[in-house]
Each structure stands twice: as C-alpha cells, then as structure tokens.
Amino acid sequence: MSDGEEEEELSIHDKQKIAKKLIVSAPVAQLGLIVKDLTTLCGKDVITDDFVEDACKSALESKFSYSKDDKTILCSLSKEGKGYKNPKKGTVSTFSSFKNLKPESEKLNEEIPSLNTEVEKSLEKMSTSYYQKLANAEYATGVYSTDNGLNVVISADNISLRNYWSGTWVSVHKVDTDKGTVEGSITIQVHYFEEGNVQLNTKFNKTEDIKLSGGDDKKSRQYCKSHN
Numbered sequence: 001m002s003d004g005e006e007e008e009e010l011s012i013h014d015k016q017k018i019a020k021k022l023i024v025s026a027p028v029a030q031l032g033l034i035v036k037d038l039t040t041l042c043g044k045d046v047i048t049d050d051f052v053e054d055a056c057k058s059a060l061e062s063k064f065s066y067s068k069d070d071k072t073i074l075c076s077l078s079k080e081g082k083g084y085k086n087p088k089k090g091t092v093s094t095f096s097s098f099k100n101l102k103p104e105s106e107k108l109n110e111e112i113p114s115l116n117t118e119v120e121k122s123l124e125k126m127s128t129s130y131y132q133k134l135a136n137a138e139y140a141t142g143v144y145s146t147d148n149g150l151n152v153v154i155s156a157d158n159i160s161l162r163n164y165w166s167g168t169w170v171s172v173h174k175v176d177t178d179k180g181t182v183e184g185s186i187t188i189q190v191h192y193f194e195e196g197n198v199q200l201n202t203k204f205n206k207t208e209d210i211k212l213s214g215g216d217d218k219k220s221r222q223y224c225k226s227h228n
Contacts, residue, residue, distance in 0.1 A: 066140035118220035164194035
C-alpha cells in the first residue's frame with residue numbers, strides 16, 4: 001500500500017471471523033472478559049448477541065467444558081439433538097444461553113449399557129482419589145457409547161481469577177473393546193496473568209493395548225487400572 005492510501009476496512013464477516021478465533025482460543029473461564037473487550041473494540045454491530053452465543057458454544061464444545069450445575073459435558077460426543085446427554089444422570093440438557101450455562105434437563109431416552117455404568121462408577125472412584133480437592137477444583141466425567149466400544153471423558157478445572165490464574169485438564173480415551181486398544185489424549189491449558197501474561201497449551205497422545213475380560217464390573221476396573 002502506497003503512502004497516503006487508505007487501508008480498506010474489514011467487513012463485518014471478517015471481523016467476526018477473527019473475533020471468533022480469539023474467543024475459541026481463550027481460556028474458558030475468561031470468555032466473558034474476552035467478549036466484553038471485543039465488544040468495546042469492535043462494537044455491538046459486530047459482536048452481536050447471536051454471534052456471542054455461537055462463538056461461546058464453539059469454544060465450550062472444543063474444550064469439553066461442563067455445566068457447574070449438573071456436570072453435563074458439552075462436546076461432540078455428548079450431542080443429543082439440540083442438547084447434550086449426561087449418561088450418568090440419565091438426562092439431556094439444553095441451554096438457553098451458552099454464556100451462563102444454566103441447564104434445562106429432561107429424561108434421556110436411551111438405555112445405558114452395563115459396561116458404561118460400571119466404568120462410570122470406577123471412574124468416579126478413581127477421580128475422587130487422584131484429583132486434588134482444592135477450594136476451586138472441580139471435574140466432570142462422561143462415558144459415551146460407540147459402535148465398537150466407549151469414549152471416556154474427564155474434564156477438570158481449577159480457577160481463581162481474583163488470584164490471576166486458571167487451568168483446565170481434559171482427557172479423552174477412545175476404548176475399542178473389539179481390538180483391545182485405548183487411544184488417549186490429554187489437553188492442558190494454564191493461564192497466569194499477574195504482572196504479565198503467560199499461557200501454557202499442551203497436548204499428549206498415546207495408544208495402548210488393553211485386555212478386557214470377565215464381567216462388566218471387572219472390565220471397568222481393568223480399564224481404570226490402565227487409565228492410571
């Protein structure tokens with residue numbers, strides 16, 4: 001661009017595309033702050049209510065976030081119509097606002113396999129033992145059926161914005177009961193912003209063989225042993 005030539009202004013669509021990328025990549029605990037700053041910078045004609053709902057939904061689903069009220073995890077694995085299923089509670093939750101995440105629940109019209117239930121029980125015992133019970137720490141678990149096994153999710157966070165930090169941990173295990181394999185991933189995001197702005201984003205992937213035998217109760221313990 002030559003001197004004196006005016007820079008072409010981005011269209012509303014292009015501005016929203018950039019803003020959505022910022023919202024989706026932000027730490028979940030700070031979505032509200034990011035939206036507030038973007039509204040100030042871009043104006044309400046760009047950061048509309050509908051845009052915010054869509055961007056927050058994408059951010060929450062991509063990070064396997066969960067409702068603090070009923071521990072329903074929001075992700076592609078839990079999608080059920082316009083809502084998200086919580087197999088442990090036997091419910092489907094919908095949200096009128098993805099900014100506030102207040103669930104409206106109804107009964108899940110799906111029979112939960114015995115193995116899923118047993119894995120959920122063993123997972124709850126393991127999570128209670130291994131995850132620290134700090135003042136701000138919380139977690140949610142979900143076990144979802146697939147054609148050849150299970151998808152097992154743990155979504156945990158520890159947030160203290162008044163002390164300028166937040167952190168999330170998400171593990172997803174794809175259990176193939178036919179092949180006897182577990183394909184796992186752990187995604188961690190930590191943000192510290194006192195007298196600076198430091199963010200850690202890392203992901204760990206691993207695949208292992210797993211031997212599942214006996215009844216569903218025994219199989220669930222075998223799975224959780226491999227999870228440690």
